[in-house]
Amino acid sequence: AQSVTQPDIHITVSEGASLELRCNYSYGATPYLFWYVQSPGQGLQLLLKYFSGDTLVQGIKGFEAEFKRSQSSFNLRKPSVHWSDAAEYFCAVGEISGGGADGLTFGKGTHLIIQP
């Protein structure tokens, strides 16, 4: 069965500093990978996704992520964080099988705190 690990439950970053959120997955096939952000009381917003091709993907709000098959990782990065980036970040993995699309498996999330 697939699994997603986000090893950092909380991360605190100073405003303007760079950010990297880690995500590792366990999957038998080529996964479809996603990063979502959830602000308090809000729904899920897709930041970026990887299906195939260029392993460095650009997303919204200045985020990017790099797919590294050898490390089974899909880490999220941002060169300079803003106070509005404080939120919960979820990495998720999906698969397209013979029966169609499977539901996503989510990591436990990383809570990002931005300090002035």
Add this chain to the structure above:
Amino acid sequence: SAVISQKPSRDICQRGTSLTIQCQVDSQVTMMFWYRQQPGQSLTLIATANQGSEATYESGFVIDKFPISRPNLTFSTLTVSNMSPEDSSIYLCSVYGVRTEAFFGQGTRLTVV
């Protein structure tokens, strides 16, 4: 893209009662998914709903507790039956297709008292 509308957005229910959550999509989709997000937790897949067939439930979730209907390609319902405080969660509907992103509704925030 797909726009998903969920009803109700929130509800407070008495234990022992049932609540049916509706999910409407603005386009036809083959598969719809229901997730649960318990307080302070991540999302867990409850079941996959295909039009015209019975829903497929993940481990730990059963049809008697979470019956699902999928009458057509744009609509699904999830019922939370015989509720207890442990069912207090956000329930989300999602659609996801081949080589597309997964779209989520805004969720239904359920509190069981």
